[in-house]
Amino acid sequence: MQKNYKKYFPIFVLPTLLAFIIAFVIPFFMGLYLSFCNFKTIGSAKWVGLSNYLYVFRDSAGFLSALWFTVKVAIVGVVSTNVLAFALALLLTKGLKGTNVYRTIFFMPNLIGGIILGYIWQLLLNGILIRVAGVDLTFNSTFGYWGIIILYNWQKIGYLMIIYIAGIQSISGDILEAAKIDGANYVQTLKKIIIPLVMTSITTCTFLALTDCFKMYDQNLALTGGAPANQTAMLAMDIFNTYYNRTGFAGVGQAKAVVFTVLVLVISLIQLRITQSKEVE
Amino acid sequence: MQEKRKAANILIYVILTILSVIFIIPIALVIMNSLKNKLYISTSPFALPNSESFRGLKNYIEGLTKIHFMDSIGYSLFITVVSVIMIIVFCSMTAWYITRVKNKLTSFIYFMFIASMVVPFQMVMYTMTKVANMTHLDNFVGINVLYLGFGSSMAVFMFTGFVKGIPIELEEAGLIDGCNPLTMFVKVVFPVLKPISITIAILNAMWIWNDFLLPYLIIGTKYRTIPVAIQYLRSGYGSIDYGHLMATIVIALIPIVIFYFMCQKYIIEGIVAGAVKG
Structure with missing residues (x-):
């Protein structure tokens, strides 16, 4: 039967494959090559070896400060979204009536695009800040930092909550019943039964939030735009600015993109490792 | 108590x-x-x-007329609908083929799709823009090809997982009835893929509708999608008119809210499926 299928390769596979090659494969290898070059246009690329990469790690005001800012956002953002999402999921799986309405409300921000989210929160946060402190979000990087954290929580809590709800609902009622009969109180049930049994959801959600934080761009652009003085620029924005707002730095921008890719890759590999080791158990 | x-x-x-x-x-x-x-x-x-x-x-x-926001809604709708249809049609075919025909080439293609899923957009941002210019895909029709390319890895991956569970006897029966593989796919396999197709369509629609960087870089100067238009309202004029910004945001939210209330069940199922598999 496989032989019969062979001549259908062009119809079934080629359209997707060609689009994939144009959008991803060629740009990927070109980008890899250009990260070792100095260039203004692709035609004028000159091989410069590792100097772009050396620049990336020496320029402490650019990539490294953006990396540090991103890590700070990621740590607080991942923990806060996950804790709050898990807490909401617990409340919404208690079998109370009418909780679907709440689920609907909490999830909705997740459908709104990053640019729009950024402007919605800019209005709200600037309104508060101007009242309380007489300045706006761009005044210092601490305001911008917490602005991004608050926005991120608003956007992601509902999404992670949905995954946690699915995880909690898949726990068999018999186990919970047995725990109750054995006299376990709620905290014990939570610690000894619910959390261990939703560990897969916790891993999934932690890494979803983590990679999401690392790739964040739209929200960052709309809310703070990096202000003041790029102090609130996350990695993706720093790469974009190096490319498009600094002439002669395209090679450095591409090198930053490669380092960024490696970082995201490492995070994904760690996740894969953890997920696989869980599956064996 | x-x-x-x-x-x-x-x-x-x-x-x-x-x-x-x-x-x-x-x-x-x-x-x-x-x-x-x-x-x-x-x-x-x-x-x-x-x-x-x-x-x-x-x-x-004023907001609608000033930045030609109706055009933006049109572009966003067109690009989202066409891209999603292309992703569903072509990726389901590809996924079925590389699951049923196992050889070195199809295994390699599958591996490439999987590997590309972890690569962030910034890695190909600049070079992809150049390739799009060279191949004349930098218009609101051509951009759909790019969305097919970027959406393919996740879609093929999710379709493949589903195709593996389809009993092959079903397809053989179709072939014995005298269908060629293509009509067999359309008549037998594609209908079975309906649930996963809905999931993939929703995930991709949400991504493409809200996507900012790709349309901004590829077609942003000529054809502004909704997120690009809103960002332009902010940065493209000397002083920003917050009234217009607020009004366009509300208009942009309306389709999202309608979409959400119409297919909330599918969206939430899709999110769970996508998160667990992706």
Whole structure:
């Protein structure tokens, strides 16, 4: 039967494959090559070896400060979204009536695009800040930092909550019943039964939030735009600015993109490792 | 015991309701300010519209015409619908083929799709823009090809997982009935793929509708999708008119809210499936 299928390769596979090659494969290898070059246009690329990469790690005001800012956002953002999402999921799986309405409300921000989210929160946060402190979000990087954290929580809590709800609902009622009969109180049930049994959801959600934080761009652009003085620029924005707002730095921008890719890759590999080791158990 | 339980439940409702209000406030604030004069938005965003600051739907009318927002809605709709259809049709075919025909080439293609899923957009951002210019895909029709390319890895991956579970006898029966593989796929396999197709369509529609960087870089100067138009409103003119910004945000939110309430069940199922598999 496989032989019969062979001549259908062009119809079934080629359209997707060609689009994939144009959008991803060629740009990927070109980008890899250009990260070792100095260039203004692709035609004028000159091989410069590792100097772009050396620049990336020496320029402490650019990539490294953006990396540090991103890590700070990621740590607080991942923990806060996950804790709050898990807490909401617990409340919404208690079998109370009418909780679907709440689920609907909490999830909705997740459908709104990053640019729009950024402007919605800019209005709200600037309104508060101007009242309380007489300045706006761009005044210092601490305001911008917490602005991004608050926005991120608003956007992601509902999404992670949905995954946690699915995880909690898949726990068999018999186990919970047995725990109750054995006299376990709620905290014990939570610690000894619910959390261990939703560990897969916790891993999934932690890494979803983590990679999401690392790739964040739209929200960052709309809310703070990096202000003041790029102090609130996350990695993706720093790469974009190096490319498009600094002439002669395209090679450095591409090198930053490669380092960024490696970082995201490492995070994904760690996740894969953890997920696989869980599956064996 | 019963009393205590009741009290606890009431407490939960109170907490949930307060949180819901906090979740709704930002959107309500934007809607409220979209009816106000721009001068009153930045200085007192929390004040209700009064006779002085209220300007009805003027922000909407001006915002729509000033940045040709109707065109933007059109572009966003067109690109989202066409891209999603292309992703569903072509990726389901590809996934089925590389699952059924196992050889070195198809295994390699599958591996490439999987590997590309972890690569962030910034890695190919600049070079992809150049390739799009060279191949003349930098218009609102061509960009669909790019979305097919970027969406293919995830879609093929999810379709492949589903195709593996389809009994092959079903397909053989179709072939014995005299169909060629293509008509067999259309008549037998594709209908079976319906649930996963809905999931993939929703995930991709949400991504493409809200996507900013790709349309901004590829077609942003000529054809502005909704996110690009809103960002342009902010940065493209000397001083920003918050009234117009608020009104366009509200207009942009309407289709999302309608979509959400129409297919909430599928969206939530899709999110769970996508998160667990992706």
